[in-house]
Amino acid sequence: MEKEALVCYWSRTGNTEQVAETIKEALEENDLNVTYKEVKEMEDDDFLDYDWVFLGTPSHHFLPPKPALKTLQSKLNTYSNEGEVKLCAPDRPDKKAAVFCTYSGPHTGIDEAIPVGKYLGQFLEHIGFNVVDEWYVIGEMHMNIPNINTEGRLGNIKGRPNEEDLTRIKNNVEDVLEK
Numbered sequence: 001m002e003k004e005a006l007v008c009y010w011s012r013t014g015n016t017e018q019v020a021e022t023i024k025e026a027l028e029e030n031d032l033n034v035t036y037k038e039v040k041e042m043e044d045d046d047f048l049d050y051d052w053v054f055l056g057t058p059s060h061h062f063l064p065p066k067p068a069l070k071t072l073q074s075k076l077n078t079y080s081n082e083g084e085v086k087l088c089a090p091d092r093p094d095k096k097a098a099v100f101c102t103y104s105g106p107h108t109g110i111d112e113a114i115p116v117g118k119y120l121g122q123f124l125e126h127i128g129f130n131v132v133d134e135w136y137v138i139g140e141m142h143m144n145i146p147n148i149n150t151e152g153r154l155g156n157i158k159g160r161p162n163e164e165d166l167t168r169i170k171n172n173v174e175d176v177l178e179k
């Protein structure tokens with residue numbers, strides 16, 4: 001039977017959306033049936049209906065953006081009330097996930113993104129997904145802050161994510177599907 005995959009993302013300026021679209025295309029090329037949704041749309045959907053979940057947001061002040069956090073926290077409360085958040089968070093057989101985060105890292109680099117990936121991963125692990133990978137993708141900051149895209153910790157990040165970044169994500173998808 002065809003595996004059901006969910007690609008779920010939050011994006012304000014399009015960087016995370018580009019990564020999400022790349023993941024969707026790579027999954028479809030590998031014959032998965034893909035549902036593509038923004039985080040907010042999950043208010044009326046169930047992560048547990050999918051065999052594979054790919055969940056991603058940008059870093060805002062080194063956390064997931066507040067609207068995405070709000071939705072995920074509310075979902076977690078619901079799962080908890082339904083008894084789906086179990087002690088020791090046992091893996092559900094055949095439920096796998098990967099998380100992704102785009103970030104600009106102007107101050108401390110990738111450390112501004114890792115808490116985001118960990119949060120998203122923890123959300124999914126608490127409901128029994130086996131999180132097999134975390135992808136951190138540099139994204140240009142579309143904000144009018146002088147030199148933010150040229151003089152931060154990561155140097156010149158104009159145009160990111162670029163073709164190379166997106167090809168890496170496509171390859172990552174193919175790798176995790178073999179896990």
Ligand SMILES: Cc1cc2nc3c(=O)[nH]c(=O)nc-3n(C[C@H](O)[C@H](O)[C@H](O)COP(=O)(O)O)c2cc1C
Binds near residue numbers: 113
């Ligand atoms: C309000 C705001 C806060 C941000 N805070 C951070 C941050 O703390 N660390 C970081 O690395 N990038 C930060 N960024 C940059 C974004 O994470 C980055 O540009 C990301 O790729 C944007 O994704 P999007 O285009 O999908 O919205 C921030 C951007 C915005 C708009």
